[in-house]
Amino acid sequence: MKVLSIDTAGRYDFVVLMQDARILAETARDSANNSLRDIIILVDGVLRRAGLALRDVDAFAVGIGPGSWTGVRVGLTVGKTFAFSLDKPVCGVSSLDALAYEARGEGGLVCPLVDAGRGNVYAALYRSVNAGLVKERDYSAGPVEVLVRSIAEPVVFIGEAVEEHRDTITELLGPQVRFLGEGHGRGRAVGSLALDRLIRGQGDDSLALSPLYLRDPLARALGAGEMAES
Amino acid sequence: MQRRLITTSASETYELGRRMGGNLEPGDILALFGELGSGKTCFTQGLCAGLGIPRKRVISPTYAFVHEYEGRLPVLHLDLYRIDNLEDALDLDVMEYLSRGEGGIVVIEWADRIMPLLDEDTIQVIFNVVTSRKREILVSGREGALDRLVPGEHARG
Structure with a gap:
């Protein structure tokens, strides 16, 4: 097809x-x-x-x-x-499903980020299991700090908004974070x-x-x- | 920081706008508040004149929602009169206009509709009707912006 x-x-x-x-x-x-x-x-x-x-x-x-x-x-x-x-x-x-799809082989939690302006992001959470994805948290919008604080385990971020918010995310989550680039x-x-x-x-x-x-x-x-x- | 100004005619309001327009810098966002006929569009015409845009080009964009002008700096002139709430403003992609204005000036009439989108860098201008001709105009924002836009116009009263 x-x-x-x-x-x-x-x-x-x-x-x-x-x-x-x-x-x-x-x-x-x-x-x-x-x-x-x-x-x-x-x-x-x-x-x-x-x-x-x-x-x-x-x-x-x-x-x-x-x-x-x-x-x-x-x-x-x-x-x-x-x-x-x-x-x-x-x-x-x-967009969020598509970004997460790129990270489907990473294992663990995947969080695609899309910038929503004024310090806000659009996001969702997926779990990567056996190179497939299960959505764990529905599409949402809000301040990047609030999103990041709600995540309590190792996580992979992907998307164009990642670079802009990299410092904030690293400061709040430390070494359990990985960044996969813009997607x-x-x-x-x-x-x-x-x-x-x-x-x-x-x-x-x-x-x-x-x-x-x-x-x-x-x-x-x-x-x-x-x-x-x- | 806030400065209080009094104008006693439409032409004084226009002139205040023209003086401020001459000192605008790329990225300035002005949020205008005030009832119908309080001087917002007159002020904006002056502001644009200060940027080298002919007065007759600048009309209230109530029905078009947004007008774009090219002067010394590009100007996005938004009028949110017909917008009832933040949701409707988002439908019209106000966020995009606010970020697109980075290289120029954004002027927003009826900015009360989008208060959550205005940050501390926004220059807020409130128009209060005192008499049929007299207006109290309150300009607030960061001290540096006020010094640049309304130099020497210290708080009166």
């Missing part, structure tokens, strides 16, 4: 074309400087390098956030439009996670699929200064 993945929720815009587990072509670009207006050009470039046309794609995968709200809206709209107009399946994948494989992770669901027929509705903003938890967190779950 050929899956075209689009994730524009974070610092980098990813477009990845995979045939099952094999990557046919991919591109990643810094999303600064309004690169979103070129998203169709990025998609076109990836398809050309793979020697394929849009109609050859069997299904579409899109990153639904949390992350940049504008970025999420653009990527999601493009993916849904392709799926609807070509009558192909679409599958939405959360440059999340474009592929979106594709892989979508494929898992698509082959089981668990795609999303191309009209109803919505962003995962975590707006209400973020508003509660901003108001109360606490972690709030979705």
Whole structure:
């Protein structure tokens, strides 16, 4: 199954074309400087390098956030439009699931982080067991200090927000923390996670699929200064 | 820190804005508070004039929610009048506008809607109507910012 993945929720815009587990072509670009207006050009470039046309794609995968709200809206709209107009399946994948997927072989607790502004992060907790992941704490938003204080065992952090909050996290958790970087494989992770669901027929509705903003938890967190779950 | 200023006409409010606008630096965020007709848009027009932006370009963006101007520094002019709460402001991606303004100026009318998003670096300007023409304008923020934006305008009364 050929899956075209689009994730524009974070610092980098990813477009990845995979045939099952094999990557046919991919591109990643810094999303600064309004690169979103070129998203169709990025998609076109990836398809050309793979020697394929849009109609050859069997299904579409899109990153639904949390992350940049504008970025999420653009990527999601493009993916849904392709799926609807070509009558192909679409599958939405959360940024946090995709980041955690990259750390699935690490063992122990995995905490993906996405910046939410004003010292806040979007996060979730997963346990990595036998190279698989079990979600232990649902998507939430709140101050990074509050999140970190709630973790009482060795943990791996991954995501673009990690670097910004590295000092705070290290100060609070000390040597039981490991950092896995920004998560440059999340474009592929979106594709892989979508494929898992698509082959089981668990795609999303191309009209109803919505962003995962975590707006209400973020508003509660901003108001109360606490972690709030979705 | 807070400084209290009195203006006795719309043109004085405009002039106060123009003087402050001349001393704005990249990254300044101004949160404006005050009822309808208290002088927020007039002040913003002055502020933009101080940045070299023609007055007639600056109108209350109530219906557009945000206007962008290019002067000595880029200006994002937000008007949250129609926003009822923080959730609605987040839907409009206010967070993104606040961070995008880093290289320029952000002016927010009806900033009371997003109090939790304003930090101690925000310059708060409160417009109180005293009489039909007279306004009490309270400017608060860090001392350095006040010295830069309202030099010599010491607290009166």
